[in-house]
Amino acid sequence: MVKLKARIIDLEVGRRMVLLHExxxxxIGTLAHDWLKITSGKSKLVTFVDTTKSYLKQGEIGILRDVYDKFRVREGSMVSVSPAKPPESIKFIQKKMNGKPLTKEECYTITQDLVNHRLSDIQIAAFILAEEFQGLTMDEIEYLTKAMVDTGVVIDFDRPCFDKHSIGGVPGNKVTLLIVPIVAAAGLLIPKTSSRAITGASGTADTMEILADVEFDAAELKEIALKASGAIVWGGKLGIAPADDLLIRVEHPLNIDPVGQMLASILSKKLSVGADHVVIDIPVGAGAKVTTVGAARKLAKSFVELSERFNMQLQCGITYGGQPVGHMVGPALEAREALIALQGKGPASLVEKSTELAGMLLELGFIAQPSQGKDFAKKILASGKALKKLREIIEVQGGNPGIQSRDIDVGNHTAEIKAPCDGFVTNVSNNAITAIARAAGAPREKGAGIALRWKRGYKVKKGDVLYRIYAERASKLSDAYNMALEMKPVTVEGMLLHKLPESP
Amino acid sequence: MVKLKARIIDLEVGRRMVLLHExxxxxIGTLAHDWLKITSGKSKLVTFVDTTKSYLKQGEIGILRDVYDKFRVREGSMVSVSPAKPPESIKFIQKKMNGKPLTKEECYTITQDLVNHRLSDIQIAAFILAEEFQGLTMDEIEYLTKAMVDTGVVIDFDRPCFDKHSIGGVPGNKVTLLIVPIVAAAGLLIPKTSSRAITGASGTADTMEILADVEFDAAELKEIALKASGAIVWGGKLGIAPADDLLIRVEHPLNIDPVGQMLASILSKKLSVGADHVVIDIPVGAGAKVTTVGAARKLAKSFVELSERFNMQLQCGITYGGQPVGHMVGPALEAREALIALQGKGPASLVEKSTELAGMLLELGFIAQPSQGKDFAKKILASGKALKKLREIIEVQGGNPGIQSRDIDVGNHTAEIKAPCDGFVTNVSNNAITAIARAAGAPREKGAGIALRWKRGYKVKKGDVLYRIYAERASKLSDAYNMALEMKPVTVEGMLLHKLPESP
Incomplete structure (x- = not known):
């Protein structure tokens, strides 16, 4: 047992780590990434090690912020250190790497070690890659789902609870801002938790934040949802299924999202808010997460099978995801478009998609007869009850219930992109639209984004405005504009590509 | 392009990283683990990002040591930051994850990005796991080998060069201290680079360090080896095949060692010192890296196939690895035993193994007739020429050439473990012996270790000493002793395990 002098380093690096001189x-016989047991008085902790040649003297131990929060010692006090056994879940991750299915207990242990910060990024990457390479059985997915629920906050509304989720990838998908008030206006409870954009131009939480606060804890969400019969809040502050956030942090740089883990992550979040009637939106198309209807059907089948194990009524809607939903992309622009759609003046793609999905929920809740859901949803929309309900939700979430679409500020630096020739719009690229909106500042600069004038199938004349870019800052507008010229997100057929030979 | 104020953080964490406020x-639209381009005046660098909520104020950028070394800025100066594209090799790692073989250029790019610290631990883990799950073709192994050589220091002796390598796992394997002087005494050049123990009780470099210095750079190694016709140095300071160290750092916590990568790592180190005649020792047995002769044969075949692509004369020796080599485990004890063996009084297992492997090198070098190598090696050993040669090497490496085995200090805290009954020694566990020697302080406390009195097959009487534990400190002796009582590394058949029923 070696004793080292504590040096507090007020630095967070997102994982529990102490620093030792090489x-x-x-x-001590430990290496970077190994586990170390540290003891001081009654405080005990297992933590990771990193090593340094210069920052510390020999005989010192650097206590970083994330460790210090759990292990309070005074600067200069003595800390006993010894190598610690790796957490038990390492064995189970190895087991999965070797292609063997995990038991319920093993799935629990991995999830617990994950949320207790006992796994390094390398180990988490190993688990995710093992899931990707070896796949997960439906049993394993069930165990992981349950474990993810149980290791986080669970909200119990004590009554039937409705929810929807889109697996994402399509820009402009502000359907939640229509679906939640339609469903809530019909008398069903729908406490929707949403994410902020990670790689997109606006997450539902980013868009809703234009209209109201979205950061609430679990008790506040419960109060809001019971008051308004619905809510649209950011999921990140609720403490539900925290394992998911820790996995996403590693999945993102790996650029993979194992299907089984995605199923577990989505359903664990739904189960954590007590949702027992759920609609899943699976957009299909180039640039969406799922690119073929065949793949979407397979995924839908897995969602249904998993939901049955939790006695959840779940239905998947495979939706057209080949171009943006509606015309607006970016937080403020999308909030505007949602308000306009609730006033009955929304674009067809947005209204159709929202009422289809809302209708599925109304049918699941026996508010509408089978196959009458969409019509019912359209009626609620047309009646103005959905708009009224959204204003009610906005008020309960601390926003201005009287807000009008014209009150919403958008970026005042704008640029227009025009059609290079006569023709038809044959493609609007999801990926390019997202990239340009992000270059313009979205989602962080909320007024930034893109307003599409025309979408697929429309006839345009040379010089017609195809879309307008909005930015809050001139420099970002210029970045986005240059990117737009390069990426050409809207294709107009009839464009002359080459003349061969170049001169006749 | 956002501008942030530089704050120098004199902290190394083993990777290029800057810290941003969340x-x-x-x-900026970046996440922890993403790449960021930083610019200040003429300095430009691509680095990883980590985020903090407390250590920095908004508007500041923390420049950690590993970045600062490549990107000199003054405290408080302004640094422009923007998201950077991931290095190209990310695509190639993804390709390998998808099971597609990599081209020569792709293997080079990955290796270059690795040694230039442009890959995160997560990406490195993804590459290693992809190698493990998808396997490597012999072409890929060749490309990686070459890339690992080319991205490091290469030493050219401009004459035939001999070398040996053990793939490891067996404690007490001090054969290099016999093989190098035997081969050098025969007039062949053998500039041996060795490792320190990572998970073992003593690496060859740890053992040799008892007798002489082992830390030299490439120019010094060249001088030493040409002077003495041989050398035994630590590989870590030479700068050869640096990719290997970076991979090991991640393989260790993953507890995997993909075969193809192991082949590339070993041969790249041999090629980097210009070795064109190589013997590979593949110990087989419980607790060794390879547990069956079948697996050893397969591995040997791969070694031979790879070596042929580099015009290297390579032969594998599959050796018995079911228990420690010789009787001594731990740096000082092993150095003692090696000296004694060079005086002709070594234990059979050590002398047989050393002369077999040395003999293979003598045959490869046409010093001995086919199948006469071992006898030739034994003659050199018996003549005292090998001992004389080791003393010469010790002298050139700055040690005391007159050193005697009794001059070598071993730990003066000792404990003996005795036979619990009459019987035969039926097993000596490699893993347990290593664990106990490490608990006693090896390899860092060089006098710590284990002296085995009896090995497999010996007849012992109840109360006979089976082995002695050495430690430099009483506390470590006590740790090791308790571990020994628990792990029982030496099994004596005849031991009564249970009486059933417990009382008659």
């Missing part, structure tokens, strides 16, 4: 690490 | 990271 020579001390050698003496 | 809100700035959001604004």
């Amino acid at each position: 020579k001390d690490a050698q003496e | 809100k700035d990271a959001q604004e």
